[in-house]
Amino acid sequence: MIIAVDVYYEENKAKSVGVIFQGWEDSKPLEIIVSYTETPHEYEMGYFYKRELPCIQELLKLTDISQIHTIVVDGYVYLNNEKKPGLGHYVYTHFSGKIPVIGVAKNAFRDNEAFVKKIYRGSSAKPLYITTVGIDLADAAGHIQRMYGEYRFPHLLKLLDKETKETRL
Template identity: 90%
Template sequence: MIIAVDVYYEENKAKSVGVIFQCWEDSKPHEVIVSYTENPHEYETGFFYKRELPCIQELMKLTDIDQIHTIVVDGYVYLNNEKKPGLGHYVYTNFSGKIPVIGVAKNTFRDNEAFVKKIYRGNSSKPLYITSVDIDLADAAQHVQSMYGEYRFPHLLKLLDMQTKEARQ
């Protein structure tokens, strides 16, 4: 199974969502999981992972981690050409470096070309920026490229984004 994760913040709470699917080409999720974190860590410039990682850790407790073979994060694995760790790398090390992580970002970082592959989907002239750890970057990019949907952002990642921002039930 593959899980794509994202976190959305409102006031003093965070909503974490995981969209679980079996194959990169799937049009529907196998399962959608949700967790809430009260009073998440405050945002610190340059330390985004400190805010996001604890929320993802709580979310992942709702899965059978042994069934997950890839984690997709909204963001970067590496932030620059010197491999400064980004959220994806911290997620990877959190799981003892046993589950490959693919980062999918909508915007570029300056001085971050060496470990990023741009992909273009649909008719968009704007790329997605793919990074990865423990999976070949070209393979990671091909997986995201092959995801279901005709637009720039793959259907299941768009679903994840919408679920994450949906009002708390």
């Protein structure tokens, strides 16, 4: 199974959501899981993972992680051409490098072209930025490219975004 994860913050609370699905072309999730974190770590520029990773760790306790073969994060695996770790890399190392992680970002990040593959979906002129660890970059980009939905952002990732922001904390 595959899980796509995201976190939404409001004041001193965080809502983490995971959309679990079987295959890359699936149009519906198998399950949606939700967890809440009180007083998450404060945001530090350049250290986004310190805020997001603990929330994702708590969320993933709600699933049988041994059944997950790929984790998709909203963001980057590497932040620059020197492989400065981003959120996706920290998620990967949390699981001792046993579960591949694909980062899907909506916006470009400066100086990280070496480890990013741009993909274009639907009729959008704006790309998605794919980064990865534990899986070949071209394969990961192909998986995201094939995801269900006719628009730039795949349907299940759009559902994840909606579920994450839905209902105030």
